[in-house]
Amino acid sequence: xxxxPCPFCGPRDxxxxxxxxxxTVARPSAEGDMEAFLHYVYARGNPKGWHVEWWQHAGCRQWxxxxxxxxxxxxxxxxxxxxxxxxxxx
Amino acid sequence: MPGYSGFRIFAEGLTGNRGWGPAWRxxxxxxxxxxxxxxxxxxxxxxxxxxxxxxxxxxxxVLERGPIGLGNTGRNTTIVRSNYLLPENNNFYEHxxxxxxxxxxxxxxxxxMSQRGVVNLFHSDAQxxxxxxxxxxxxLNGIDAELLDREGVRxxxxxxxxxxxxxxxxxxxxxxxxxxxxxxxxxxxxxHAADARGVDIIEHCEVTGIISEGGAVQGVRTSRGExxxxxxxxxxxxxxxxxxxxxxxxxxxxxxxxQAFVSEGLKPLIDCVVTFGGxxxxxxxxxxxxxxxxxxxxxxxxxxxxxxxxxxxxxxxxGISMIPALGRLRGLRQWAGVMDMTPDGSPFICTTPLRGLxxxxxxxxxxxxxxxxxxxxxxxxxxxxxxxxLNAAFTLDRFRQGRMLDERGNGPFAWAQ
Numbered sequence: 001x002x003x004x005p006c007p008f009c010g011p012r013d014x015x016x017x018x019x020x021x022x023x024t025v026a027r028p029s030a031e032g033d034m035e036a037f038l039h040y041v042y043a044r045g046n047p048k049g050w051h052v053e054w055w056q057h058a059g060c061r062q063w064x065x066x067x068x069x070x071x072x073x074x075x076x077x078x079x080x081x082x083x084x085x086x087x088x089x090x
Numbered sequence: 091m092p093g094y095s096g097f098r099i100f101a102e103g104l105t106g107n108r109g110w111g112p113a114w115r116x117x118x119x120x121x122x123x124x125x126x127x128x129x130x131x132x133x134x135x136x137x138x139x140x141x142x143x144x145x146x147x148x149x150x151x152v153l154e155r156g157p158i159g160l161g162n163t164g165r166n167t168t169i170v171r172s173n174y175l176l177p178e179n180n181n182f183y184e185h186x187x188x189x190x191x192x193x194x195x196x197x198x199x200x201x202x203m204s205q206r207g208v209v210n211l212f213h214s215d216a217q218x219x220x221x222x223x224x225x226x227x228x229x230l231n232g233i234d235a236e237l238l239d240r241e242g243v244r245x246x247x248x249x250x251x252x253x254x255x256x257x258x259x260x261x262x263x264x265x266x267x268x269x270x271x272x273x274x275x276x277x278x279x280x281x282h283a284a285d286a287r288g289v290d291i292i293e294h295c296e297v298t299g300i301i302s303e304g305g306a307v308q309g310v311r312t313s314r315g316e317x318x319x320x321x322x323x324x325x326x327x328x329x330x331x332x333x334x335x336x337x338x339x340x341x342x343x344x345x346x347x348x349q350a351f352v353s354e355g356l357k358p359l360i361d362c363v364v365t366f367g368g369x370x371x372x373x374x375x376x377x378x379x380x381x382x383x384x385x386x387x388x389x390x391x392x393x394x395x396x397x398x399x400x401x402x403x404x405x406x407x408x409g410i411s412m413i414p415a416l417g418r419l420r421g422l423r424q425w426a427g428v429m430d431m432t433p434d435g436s437p438f439i440c441t442t443p444l445r446g447l448x449x450x451x452x453x454x455x456x457x458x459x460x461x462x463x464x465x466x467x468x469x470x471x472x473x474x475x476x477x478x479x480l481n482a483a484f485t486l487d488r489f490r491q492g493r494m495l496d497e498r499g500n501g502p503f504a505w506a507q
Contacts, residue, residue: 001398002390015400019390019505021344034490041502042342042433042489046331048393070345071393 002068005078008060020054022046023065023085050076050087093198093286113278114158114285119292122318123151125472126310127325128297128333130154132163132273133450133457134325135280135291136465137472142287143196144466145473150289151319153312155296159277162327165395165427166458167350167372167384169363171208171268172233175224178483178495179436184233185480186463187267193462198286199279201271202377208268208363209238209246211412213257217367221263228265238262247364249413257368257411268363270374270382276461300337300447307337307446323448323472325464328393328428330451337444341451342433342489344504347388347426348455349397351405353419355379360413369408373416380422383409387429387455389505397426429455434488435507436495439467439481448472452484454507 002014022044028036051070055078056063063081067088068074079085102109125141127134130152141147170190172183194201212218225235236242240252243262252259281291292314299311300322309318326333328345356379365372370386385405388397402424410417432438432452437460439450450468453460467481477484483495489502500506 001400013400014390014398021503021505022391038490043340044331044342044344044504045340046344046391048329048332048345051391053391068390070391073392073394 002073002075004055004064004066004075006057006060006062006064007078007080008062009057012057012059016058017055018058020056023052023054052085052087054081094200113282114291117290117292119151119295119312119314119317120290121316122309123290124149124319125321125323126150126317126319127152127323128310129325129327130158130281130291130293131161131325131327132277132280132461133327133453133464133468135277135284136461137323137325137450137468138289139197139280139284139287140466140469141472142284142289144469147473148288151317152284152289152291153295153297153310153317154291154293157293158281158291159274162427162457163277164274165350165425166273167374167382168270168273168376168458169208169268169372169374170203170271170459171265171363172459173208173210173224173228173235173263173265173268175227175497176495177227177231179497180228180231180233182463182467182480182484183459184231185466186460189462189466190271191267193279197279197283199275199282201275201279203269203271205267205269206362206374207246207264207266208365209243209262209264210365211243211250211259211262211367213259213367218260225263234265234267236264236266238264246362247360249360249415250364251412251414254368254411270363272377273458280465297333297336300333302337302444305445307444321446321448321472323450323468325450325468327451327453327457328430330430330449334442334449337442337447339442339444341438341486343430343452344391345393346390346429346431346505347392347394347397348384348429349388349401349405349424349426350382350384351402351421352376352423353381354422356381356419364412366408366412368411369404371405371408371412373409373413381416381419387431387505388426393428395426395428397424429453431504431507433502433504433507434494434496435498435500437464437484438486439464439471440477440485441471441475442486446475
């Protein structure tokens with residue numbers, strides 16, 4: 001069971017959250033070409049290590065960016081969706 | 091090394107079983123091979139076997155990070171079937187099922203292939219329509235499919251709760267030729283048969299880099315030194331992204347966890363494979379007596395090889411909804427494998443932008459049934475450096491071309507496939 005520290009509600013079980021994937025991909029502008037949209041929709045880094053990902057908390061309905069390790073499942077940070085979150089070096 | 095046979099078991103029994111040797115050699119890696127297959131699971135070993143058996147390419151190394159058979163080959167629920175909707179998928183899986191049907195004769199090894207029948211239950215008119223459509227698609231491609239009514243389901247699996255209050259069973263789509271095989275024996279059988287044809291199976295040899303020069307692959311760097319080859323095939327399941335990144339290739343794959351479970355051992359209880367339509371749940375019984383079952387993904391990217399309890403709880407709940415008698419049993423073991431999930435739920439058996447590098451990947455949670463078909467098509471793709479017609483659609487480029495093979499119409503969300 002993951003415990004995700006929601007910045008609005010405090011630590012909660014993963015079952016209160018919906019996962020929505022890699023939060024490092026950014027939607028291209030409407031003028032973006034096909035390659036940009038192909039990359040946005042399909043290309044994923046899929047790192048073995050630290051991963052920045054979207055979770056939505058069903059409790060407060062807020063979208064969060066979460067920094068989680070894909071081998072240990074350690075969660076190091078959870079911030080509101082508009083805040084920047086950087087991946088540590090190691 | 092002599093092969094396995096009933097006569098040999100008899101003869102060894104008379105002489106104290108002193109003549110049995112290891113099923114494959116433990117060779118030292120040579121500096122160069124004609125083909126390197128990265129990954130000593132079912133798909134990698136099958137690739138090496140079919141390279142030797144079908145294409146006469148015997149100077150082959152299979153490199154495995156750990157020992158043989160401890161990855162996803164030993165972590166699945168052992169189901170074999172070809173009941174797919176899309177022609178690209180059902181033709182491929184049917185080819186694989188036909189290879190399964192004569193696999194023991196091909197390998198000279200008992201993989202305990204049992205065509206005990208697979209039935210997918212449906213619980214609503216919409217699900218029945220979808221099952222009929224899938225069954226018709228299978229029959230149009232020459233694959234056996236049979237629509238069962240409630241009595242048909244009762245005859246096939248009497249323990250199913252047909253009158254479940256929330257998900258009453260209306261019937262099922264059966265594929266009688268589907269069934270199960272012993273997963274460990276599949277890995278050992280392919281390893282034995284490939285080794286007997288001259289393939290070097292090198293365990294405890296982790297690939298740490300891919301050597302390329304002039305846009306072509308030249309070999310791999312490993313924990314046991316450099317090994318050269320003009321052709322390298324990847325068969326590394328959940329680690330495809332990691333290996334492809336070594337070659338500078340981005341693949342549309344996310345790695346996710348899938349759990350499997352085994353109950354305590356029982357006398358024969360379920361003699362087919364049954365899947366639930368009201369939740370993600372599938373179950374069969376192993377020859378040892380344990381019920382083997384599983385469900386959906388844990389739902390977030392992971393390379394952790396261990397599952398979490400919320401999904402386990404869902405799987406148990408779905409199982410008890412379908413077969414209430416399971417509520418009296420105890421779970422014995424639970425584990426997870428790392429799945430290479432693709433945006434459309436279909437695999438890749440293809441060449442890559444790096445010349446000489448091929449892959450069989452993106453098996454989502456359908457990899458076990460595909461083992462011989464994947465190896466057969468991957469071996470063809472390695473030998474010819476172009477796909478066979480059976481795997482021509484399984485390219486990395488299909489998303490660019492808009493030719494997705496989205497069996498269930500889920501859209502490009504790897505964790506929802």
